[in-house]
Amino acid sequence: MLVSRTPRALLAVAVTVTASALLLSACGGSAGSSAPPPTKQIGQNDINPLARDQVKDGGVLQWGVQAYPANFNMLAIDASSGDIPPVIQSFEPTPAIADAAGNWNPDPDYVESFKLVSTDPQKVEYKLNPKAKWSDGTPITWEDYKSEWQALNGKNTAFQPLSTAGYASISTIDKGADDYAFTVTYSPKLAEWSNLFNVLYPKSLTSSPDEFNHGWKDQPKVTAGPFKIDNLDKTGNNVTVVPDPKWWGDKPKLDKIVFKYYSSANVEVDGLASGAFDFASVSSNIDAYKRTSAMKNVTLRRANLPNYREIVFNGAGNSILNDQKLRVAIIKGIDRDPIAKAEISQLIPNAKPLGNHIFLPGFDGYQDNSAGYLYNQDEAKKELDADGWTLASGAKFRSKNGKQLTIRDAISAGAKSSLDEAQLVQQQLAAIGVDLQIVQDDPNTFFDEHITPGDFDIANFAQMGDGAPPVNNAQSWFTTGDQALGNSGRIGDASINKLLDQASAELDQTKRFALLNEVDKQVWALGHSLPLYQRPSIVAVRNGLANFGNSGLASYDYTKIGWAK
Structure with missing residues (x-):
């Protein structure tokens, strides 16, 4: 699960351990099942909870990660991978x-x-x-x-x-x-x-x-923490932790946790089948869903998180999209309906494009603020013309002052959802005269070497709600001078900063959420990013693994994770 952990963590691949605000069933899927999961209430998770006396002493958990920690200080700006917290939280x-x-x-x-x-x-x-x-x-x-x-x-x-x-x-x-x-x-x-x-x-x-x-x-x-470092394998990108005898709390049940690197969703699912991993992220990956549903001794676990796929724009000076009018025109040239249907219709038949960057349907505060920024090819063409990006007779793509309108779409190599989305967007933008070039980067350095430095024009992510309150999550739109922090696209303004400050200090939730919705309206107006669709949260877990699986908004208790007696 390659996750960029801004205050709202960003996911670069199609799968992750915890995913989505969709109301999905907490029950495990039976072998061979392929029907969409039923709905359930927000605020639940699916971790096979067992009391300590029902969990064996000993055993190993093979925990898949798609990035080795770039920094073991997870508070540092280069510790952006969402795979860092699960590792760090075992021993800090x-x-x-x-x-x-x-x-x-x-x-x-x-x-x-x-x-x-x-x-x-x-x-x-x-x-x-x-x-x-x-x-x-x-x-x-x-x-x-x-x-x-x-x-x-x-x-x-x-x-x-x-x-x-x-x-x-x-x-x-x-x-x-x-x-x-x-x-x-x-x-x-x-x-x-x-x-x-x-x-x-x-x-x-x-x-x-x-x-x-x-x-x-x-x-x-x-x-x-309850565990300590046993081995750091920088060659294999693996971290092994074992119980710390100096730990003053409940003794961990496991003998060892191995955070093992995998390069793609297919590799992780293959590893679950072979025994190399003890769980595999499924999320909206239909192939992974079908394969893991048919596995013996594997249970599909579901929970709820405010997660969604989106397209992020780069408004920094080094990007062609540093023009707000151009960004908004591009947004109107992208049809999100077929993207949602292509990616998750088998799991969520009624999936719809999102109308809010901060709140998701089913969570307090959600309202649709997307009016005026919906798909409309005619408007997109007119706005591009007005912005000076014209289509010469016989030309395939628009240009301005002799420069062709070419946009680089950075995605993580091996991320099927990102590639599918990028190819659909590529076709849609070509219809309005925009040349979209898809660039597939190494997933292990995708955020550190490309997104954080701003080496992209647009990029495909999933925003991962990690349980942080809405104001803290909304920091992705806060501009703070040279240190843009979690604002990967460097798009924001003083008005949004002021609203975020007001929301942060507002103790009345109704008023606070109203302020955040005003932030969202301004985020739409700036062409900051384009939310696509909510992501389902499905994790395939080996049977017998207790107090682990799909944690939803909850934190893991590492001392209770283990294998059932």
Whole structure:
């Protein structure tokens, strides 16, 4: 699952472990079944939950990943792959964890409590678990939290974080009665504060810009989780972790987790069939769905996440699409209906194009804001003409000032959904005189070497809702000068920045969601990106694997994952 983890994680391939806001069944699919899954309620997941005494001691989990960590500091800007968090969270602290409904709570292994004690000024009190220690024996204290905030708040531009979302709203972190208590004060207010510190690093990492940016590229220097590093195989792109005997919480059930590299969806599905992997992502991949449905001793597990496929535009100066009028015209030249039908109609017969970048149908806050930006070839042609991109007599493609209208569409090699979408868009844009060139890049370096640096005109992703609250997810449209953070296309403006700031500080959910919908309207107007369709969430899991599968919005408890007795 090659996922780019901006504040809203981006998926470059057709499959992933957790996927989609669609209302899908939590029950497993039987062998040979190919019917579309039934609907179910949002806020549930499908992980074969078993009590600890029903799980064997020992065993190995073979966990497929499609990218080796570019940086073991998952807060750094180059740690953009969505395959990094599952690896890191096995051996680093997770002070905030989510349940299946997306509610964030303290992880008792690290935090005894956090609670809002004042709204004006907004203050949150933390009480830490004094048993928690780093692997070098150093206690985990309030100073680690303060140092991480200072690295992520954006004030010291020498730090290069993936996102400052939420942390930039903290004004102070003050020590409490002892080293295991502190108070966080927010100014401006932050409605969605509870998911902050969902991973914690030692102050030895976060107090130094050079250490933060580069110090953990090769390996983690300190850990504090139920597992520890056993082997880093950079040649095979595999990471092996084993239980840490210094761990103070419940002993992990597994003897080992091997995060194993796979190059494509077919390779992962082949691995599930052969025993090389213990689960395979299916999502909207029809071939993978049919193959895994027919496998013996495999269960299809389904859950809900606010995920969708989209086309991202590059508005930076190095791209031909740095022209807002051109981007909007291109949007009107793309027919999303046949794209949705071609990709997921066998799983979701009534799939429709999306009308919102922030909220999805079935989730609070959704409204269709796409009016005025729908498929209309005639309007697209007129707007291209008006923008100076004209079609000369006998020419196949438009040009302006002697330059042909050629757009590079960057996709991840081996991603069937991306290639299918790109080819359909290529045909549609050719009909209005636009030359779309499809460029397939190495999936292992797709984000780090192409998307993050802005080496594309348009690109096909899936936006992966990871349980983060809407305001934090909406940071993908925040412009922050040279550090555009999660805004891959560098498209935004001061008005959107202001609305996001207002939404972030608005404690009333109705008002907050209204502000975010205004953001979405302006995102449409800027031609930031084009949402295509919601993605189903289906994962094929080997029978007997407990407390693992399709986690939905929930965090995994690595100590409970194992094989049923």
